[in-house]
Structure formats: C-alpha cells, structure tokens
Amino acid sequence: MKKIVLRNGVEMPAIIMGTSICDRKGSRKRLLNKMADVVSFAVQNGIVGFDTSRDYSNEANLGKVFGGLIRSGSIKREDIFITTKVGNGQQREKNMFQQIDISLKALKLDYIDLWLLHWPLPDYYIDNWKQVCDVYKSGKVRAIGIANTRERHIKEIEKITPDLLPHVVQIEYHPFRTVPAMRAICDEKKIQIEAYSANCVMLPFVRENDVLNRLADKYSKTITQIMMRWHIQQGTIPIFSSLNQKHILENIDVFDFTIEDDDMKLLFALNCDYKFHPESLNCPGY
Numbered sequence: 001m002k003k004i005v006l007r008n009g010v011e012m013p014a015i016i017m018g019t020s021i022c023d024r025k026g027s028r029k030r031l032l033n034k035m036a037d038v039v040s041f042a043v044q045n046g047i048v049g050f051d052t053s054r055d056y057s058n059e060a061n062l063g064k065v066f067g068g069l070i071r072s073g074s075i076k077r078e079d080i081f082i083t084t085k086v087g088n089g090q091q092r093e094k095n096m097f098q099q100i101d102i103s104l105k106a107l108k109l110d111y112i113d114l115w116l117l118h119w120p121l122p123d124y125y126i127d128n129w130k131q132v133c134d135v136y137k138s139g140k141v142r143a144i145g146i147a148n149t150r151e152r153h154i155k156e157i158e159k160i161t162p163d164l165l166p167h168v169v170q171i172e173y174h175p176f177r178t179v180p181a182m183r184a185i186c187d188e189k190k191i192q193i194e195a196y197s198a199n200c201v202m203l204p205f206v207r208e209n210d211v212l213n214r215l216a217d218k219y220s221k222t223i224t225q226i227m228m229r230w231h232i233q234q235g236t237i238p239i240f241s242s243l244n245q246k247h248i249l250e251n252i253d254v255f256d257f258t259i260e261d262d263d264m265k266l267l268f269a270l271n272c273d274y275k276f277h278p279e280s281l282n283c284p285g286y
C-alpha cells in the first residue's frame with residue numbers, strides 16, 4: 001500500500017479501512033466473526049490501515065483479531081497502522097493517560113499509530129488536547145490529531161500548543177463536501193486531512209450522480225473507484241468501510257489510472273457542503 005509521510009516523519013497508509021460498520025448489529029459472537037472475516041480479508045489483500053474509536057465499542061474485538069493475525073505470522077505489528085479515538089464520554093473524564101491505557105489494553109497493543117480526539121467537545125477539547133500532546137511525548141502514540149474540526153478549532157489549538165499542531169485531522173470529506181477554508185489552513189500548517197465517509201456513504205443521490213457515472217464510464221471504473229482516486233490524487237487519505245469483499249477489493253484498486261485535471265475540476269464542482277454526520281447530533285454545543 002502506498003504511504004503518505006506525516007509532518008513528523010511517520011508513514012501512514014494512503015487508504016484506511018473503517019471498522020464502525022462491523023459493530024452495527026448482531027450478537028457479540030457473530031460480530032467478532034464478521035470483524036475477523038473482514039479484517040483478515042483486508043489484510044490478506046494489502047490493506048494495512050484501520051480506523052476505530054472507543055465509541056465504536058469494538059476495540060476489544062479488533063484486539064483479538066489483530067492479536068491472532070500477529071501470532072499466526074500473517075502480519076507484523078510494525079506493518080499495520082492502527083487509529084483509535086477518545087470519545088466524548090471519555091473526554092469528560094479529563095484523564096487522557098488513563099484513556100490511552102484503556103485503548104492499548106483493549107487493542108492488545110504497545111502503541112497506537114494515530115490517536116485522535118473524536119470531537120472538539122466544547123469546554124473539554126483544549127485541556128484534553130494538551131494532555132494528548134503529553135501522551136504523544138511519552139511515546140505511547142506515534143501521531144496525534146483531532147476529528148471533526150473546522151478552521152476555528154485549529155486556530156484555538158494553535159494558541160495553546162503552537163509547537164505541536166495535530167498531525168492529522170479526520171473530517172467528513174468527499175466530492176459533496178470539500179470544506180475549502182479547512183483545506184487551506186491544513187495545507188498551510190502541514191496538517192494531513194484524513195477523509196471519513198470518503199464515498200459519501202454511497203447514498204442514493206451519490207449512486208445516481210451524473211458526473212460520477214459519466215466519469216466511471218469514461219475511465220472504465222466504478223463510481224467508488226472514481227471517488228477513491230480523486231482522494232489519492234489530491235493527497236487526502238480516504239477512509240472507507242465495507243462488509244462486502246468485492247467492494248473492499250474494488251476500493252483499493254485505484255492505482256492504475258489517473259483522473260485528468262479537467263475531470264478533477266468537475267468532481268470538485270460537486271461540492272454542496274453536504275454533511276451526513278451532523279455536528280449538532282454528535283457534539284452538543286459544537
């Protein structure tokens with residue numbers, strides 16, 4: 001898998017697979033089996049970056065799966081890149097050193113590759129960010145960041161820790177939401193954008209979009225491959241999720257074609273600031 005080098009020199013896979021979908025429904029045992037199937041299949045097929053969160057309640061399941069893959073020699077710890085996040089409930093406890101230890105134990109890991117605050121929770125995120133920086137300096141995590149930020153949050157963080165800005169911000173970013181002001185400040189400060197809901201959740205309006213379908217025909221690719229390639233060419237790191245093996249393979253098979261500049265512009269022109277995950281629901285007072 002191609003790598004992107006973060007500001008601190010850490011290499012991050014150019015495509016990440018999300019795991020929130022694995023815990024949607026079903027019994028604990030069935031979920032563990034599903035998780036094992038999906039993650040093992042992904043690893044066997046060259047996916048090495050995975051995204052979770054304390055709020056997905058699946059760190060322990062993931063820990064079992066990765067532990068098994070490492071013990072069986074299918075992968076080495078250093079070859080995979082694991083992201084997890086501190087949820088809002090844990091942010092309210094204001095004890096980031098305890099929170100990282102809980103995640104490390106559940107995931108059965110000695111270190112986390114990327115550790116994020118899940119939301120810039122008002123009244124909490126600044127003080128917690130200072131602690132996240134201390135956890136980073138302790139070596140328990142290789143890179144740090146914050147999800148769901150706007151430019152105002154980056155400016156607030158810069159006032160507090162001007163020498164240690166997030167290495168990564170994880171935000172909803174796809175052709176229908178390109179947040180140009182956020183993009184500009186991240187480019188200026190060398191903050192890597194990681195794009196969640198990279199395929200805009202494949203909602204019906206996305207599947208039916210004329211531009212995406214025309215470009216899919218033109219390049220003999222699917223519309224998800226067009227969106228994934230659009231991310232790769234502009235240097236954002238897409239996170240997709242899928243429980244379907246055909247879709248998983250399709251979403252990483254995007255390194256054998258190039259979208260022409262004029263077509264990239266057509267894709268950027270789809271921006272309508274569409275947001276699938278409203279901040280008001282997930283982060284009171286945002």
Ligand SMILES: NC(=O)c1ccc[n+]([C@@H]2O[C@H](COP(=O)([O-])OP(=O)(O)OC[C@H]3O[C@@H](n4cnc5c(N)ncnc54)[C@H](OP(=O)(O)O)[C@@H]3O)[C@@H](O)[C@H]2O)c1
Binds near residue numbers: 197198200240277
């Ligand atoms: N930081 C945050 O607040 C936050 C918020 C949301 C998400 N995330 C992260 O981002 C990850 C991905 O987000 P998401 O699930 O919202 O976005 P997504 O990947 O854009 O959408 C997932 C949906 O797309 C479908 N899909 C995937 N590949 C496809 C393909 N090739 N063809 C047709 N359908 C396809 C999947 O169905 P199938 O299973 O049928 O393929 C699933 O229904 C999450 O798992 C999580 O790790 C983070």
